[in-house]
């Protein structure tokens with residue numbers, strides 16, 4: 001396959017790029033903080049000095065950026081993606097953003113003759129390292145088909161969901177459910193502990209029943225240890241809750257559980273926990289002394 005450009009070497013972008021390099025893809029990478037590209041260069045990647053330089057060099061460019069503001073900035077700002085976008089080139093934005101942001105980027109790319117695909121992912125740092133993501137693509141079907149060899153390396157399954165916006169919405173619905181579950185799980189861990197039960201026994205019981213799931217299994221043991229090394233930063237989970245609640249507003253869907261979960265993530269951010277893993281929301285429940 002042709003050389004691929006990759007913009008954004010955060011937790012996810014770096015893991016995904018490493019995986020692509022391991023599978024023999026040629027990559028040109030860029031990150032706002034350039035030093036974060038060093039490890040990729042050691043593994044064979046080339047550095048592009050701006051998003052525009054990457055797009056100029058590569059037929060396909062992937063973006064994996066923190067939030068709507070970052071995705072818009074990388075696309076529209078000086079030396080951004082749009083400056084070099086043109087016929088025959090494709091931009092695949094894998095960041096988790098709202099449908100409106102994705103549509104804005106899509107319109108700008110297509111107005112320059114380029115192709116656009118949104119492709120947010122479900123799955124965190126480890127699935128990204130292992131090529132086990134779930135890819136939620138929408139937009140230009142031809143671009144989806146052309147980039148599938150890369151998606152096959154990055155993910156265990158790719159969905160094509162139709163027009164731009166559907167991938168973003170699917171991702172927000174999934175993460176809204178995940179964020180609400182994480183809060184219920186945290187409350188259960190604290191309730192078990194405060195009422196004299198053994199936390200590990202709670203994990204064992206949960207794992208054998210109808211609500212067993214990989215997230216409880218993976219995060220439970222470290223939450224019991226109050227250890228929150230970031231796989232999925234809490235500030236991004238709160239952004240996803242906020243964007244999902246806005247989608248609920250647009251569609252007049254009452255979401256009292258998600259709204260409460262969002263407040264808990266906001267509280268965690270106010271406690272300075274935004275850069276820790278989203279499971280650190282557990283800490284917001286621990287201040288009662290009785």
Ligand SMILES: NC(=O)C1=CN([C@@H]2O[C@H](COP(=O)(O)OP(=O)(O)OC[C@H]3O[C@@H](n4cnc5c(N)ncnc54)[C@H](OP(=O)(O)O)[C@@H]3O)[C@@H](O)[C@H]2O)C=CC1
Pocket residue numbers: 007008009010011012013031032033034036064065066067069070073074094095096097121122123124125231232233236237
């Ligand atoms: N971590 C996870 O488990 C998952 C994350 N996601 C989503 O993937 C996306 C990336 O997440 P993740 O890698 O964890 O996040 P990180 O916070 O680790 O990385 C964010 C990236 O965005 C860049 N960035 C932020 N603001 C700007 C800006 N204004 N201009 C240019 N670049 C910018 C950062 O650059 P710099 O290094 O310079 O700060 C960095 O490369 C998010 O949308 C997240 O919601 C989706 C699934 C799982």
Ligand SMILES: O=CC(=O)O
Pocket residue numbers: 121122123124175232
């Ligand atoms: O967006 C986060 C994830 O784990 O999926």
